Amino acid sequence: MLLVLLLAAGLWGLGYIAGVSKTARVTSVSVLLLGVMLAQLVLPDGHPLRQATGGSAAMWLILAGFAALVLVYGRVLKALRNRATPTAAEGPSTSSDKFSETELERYARHIVLRELGGPGQKRLKMARVLVIGAGGLGAPALQYLAAAGVGTIGVIDDDEVENANLQRQVIHRDADIGMPKVFSAQQAMEAQNPNVVVLPYNRRLTEEIASDLFGDFDLILDGTDNFETRYLANRTAVALKKPLISGALSQWEGQLSVFDPATSGPCYQCIFPEAPAPELAPSCAQAGVIGPLPGVIGSMMAAEAIKVITGAGQALRGEMVIYDALYGESRKISLSKRADCPVCGSSA
Numbered sequence: 001m002l003l004v005l006l007l008a009a010g011l012w013g014l015g016y017i018a019g020v021s022k023t024a025r026v027t028s029v030s031v032l033l034l035g036v037m038l039a040q041l042v043l044p045d046g047h048p049l050r051q052a053t054g055g056s057a058a059m060w061l062i063l064a065g066f067a068a069l070v071l072v073y074g075r076v077l078k079a080l081r082n083r084a085t086p087t088a089a090e091g092p093s094t095s096s097d098k099f100s101e102t103e104l105e106r107y108a109r110h111i112v113l114r115e116l117g118g119p120g121q122k123r124l125k126m127a128r129v130l131v132i133g134a135g136g137l138g139a140p141a142l143q144y145l146a147a148a149g150v151g152t153i154g155v156i157d158d159d160e161v162e163n164a165n166l167q168r169q170v171i172h173r174d175a176d177i178g179m180p181k182v183f184s185a186q187q188a189m190e191a192q193n194p195n196v197v198v199l200p201y202n203r204r205l206t207e208e209i210a211s212d213l214f215g216d217f218d219l220i221l222d223g224t225d226n227f228e229t230r231y232l233a234n235r236t237a238v239a240l241k242k243p244l245i246s247g248a249l250s251q252w253e254g255q256l257s258v259f260d261p262a263t264s265g266p267c268y269q270c271i272f273p274e275a276p277a278p279e280l281a282p283s284c285a286q287a288g289v290i291g292p293l294p295g296v297i298g299s300m301m302a303a304e305a306i307k308v309i310t311g312a313g314q315a316l317r318g319e320m321v322i323y324d325a326l327y328g329e330s331r332k333i334s335l336s337k338r339a340d341c342p343v344c345g346s347s348a
């Protein structure tokens with residue numbers, strides 16, 4: 001009997017060293033033991049093989065029964081654990097509105113807010129938000145949406161991380177230079193909060209994909225740096241009746257507003273009917289931008305997103321906030337709908 005057990009241990013150890021799967025190792029040892037029991041039951045008393053393997057089937061049957069009980073107990077215990085805690089393969093349980101103890105502790109400062117509470121945090125967990133751009137405005141917006149516990153966050157951008165980005169795009173790191181921004185952002189967000197699902201789209205937003213993409217989300221944040229994409233995002237959001245939070249910045253000044261087609265307020269093109277001449281709206285690379293400014297405006301975009309999702313407070317619908325970092329001033333202006341707007345006007 002000792003010889004058989006040593007042989008079984010040898011098979012298990014060699015399989016482990018060779019990298020054989022646990023299932024295959026269990027199968028090989030089981031075949032060995034079944035062969036031994038068959039020999040005990042079939043061969044006559046006194047046969048050398050029976051004598052070498054214990055001389056009686058009783059002990060092997062008891063051992064097999066004990067092993068079966070251990071195996072069944074392990075399977076039952078594993079099943080109970082899987083029911084209690086999602087496995088890594090299943091990913092975060094964002095499809096459920098239940099919170100783990102870790103999540104409750106993490107979001108405690110939200111839950112104690114009278115305007116949010118448990119119901120508000122639950123809405124954040126079930127929300128799906130798309131951020132266009134993982135650059136200056138997208139970086140802080142993505143970080144704070146992930147930290148706040150927004151369940152599913154999509155990010156679309158076709159750029160790669162460059163050294164010049166790191167002065168303001170704080171979601172990326174020096175080691176990420178050359179990596180597509182959406183994947184760099186995904187790594188940072190998942191490292192910060194593994195309870196959220198991040199969907200990266202490493203491509204430019206185009207007319208062909210905009211409608212289908214927007215249809216998968218509840219809310220859109222536009223952090224792009226060109227009017228072509230802003231107008232496309234606005235047209236698509238209006239057509240699908242999706243709220244759009246838009247931010248922009250240049251040098252020392254930033255602005256943001258919430259354009260919600262479900263209300264009677266204006267859309268983005270009501271406020272900016274035509275793209276300005278390139279020399280009147282230079283890019284950050286041409287005109288420069290103070291590093292913390294995108295963080296201020298991008299964080300405000302995330303705050304507006306939380307308000308829109310949860311219904312807390314009063315979102316910037318029909319209003320625009322303009323922040324001047326150079327002089328530490330901010331002002332709010334009212335925005336009006338244009339009847340002749342080609343996107344949301346009466347003739348649209």
